[in-house]
Amino acid sequence: QVHLQESGPGLVKPSETLSLTCAVSGGSINSDYWGWIRQPPEKGLEWIGYIYYSGTTNYNPSLKSRVSISIDASKNQFSLNLRSVTAAETAVYYCVRTAGGTFDYWGQGILVTVSS
């Protein structure tokens, strides 16, 4: 059973960089696609992007200029960096495993508040 766990700061200042890490256990990160999804309070889900274990990435075009996802196979984890954040990007951020056309494993989520 694959388990995902997000970690990182719960508070980020506007215009700064949001950085989160997802630790993968119960399976190897050296396969499949690993990604991030976010959900603003009381709103729906938004796909942010994914990374393949080989390093290939794909990002939501609306975030592409500010987002990067990287992978550290030695630690079995992957990370999200989102630059120049605004208050509107306050959300719960989930890390997920992407298998085919679905997201089959989800982390518990981490609330990131963007505020000064």
Add this chain to the structure above:
Amino acid sequence: QSALTQPASVSGSPGQSITISCTGTSSDVGGYNYVSWYQQHPGKAPKLMIYDVSSRPSGVSNRLSGSKSGNTASLTISGLQAEDEADYYCSSYTSTNTPYVFGTGTKVTVL
């Protein structure tokens, strides 16, 4: 890429059946058999309930079933139970500039 359209809310009494629709286009729902459904209880992460239109992951109740006709996918919950009260989101693979799109979400209420 616009979000897939779902009804804001659906309700039913215990034991009844309800159906949630998820309407997209030929570039997403209608073009691929990669429609998934997720259940989300308050304060919890979404949980995969249906993938590839109609397949259920191990451990998911067979009271849930998925189908698709044209550009609209559907999730049916039969024998409605109190534990089914939650938000439900559909998602689909797309051929547009972003590979995945979610539905607007549906709140299911058990009366």
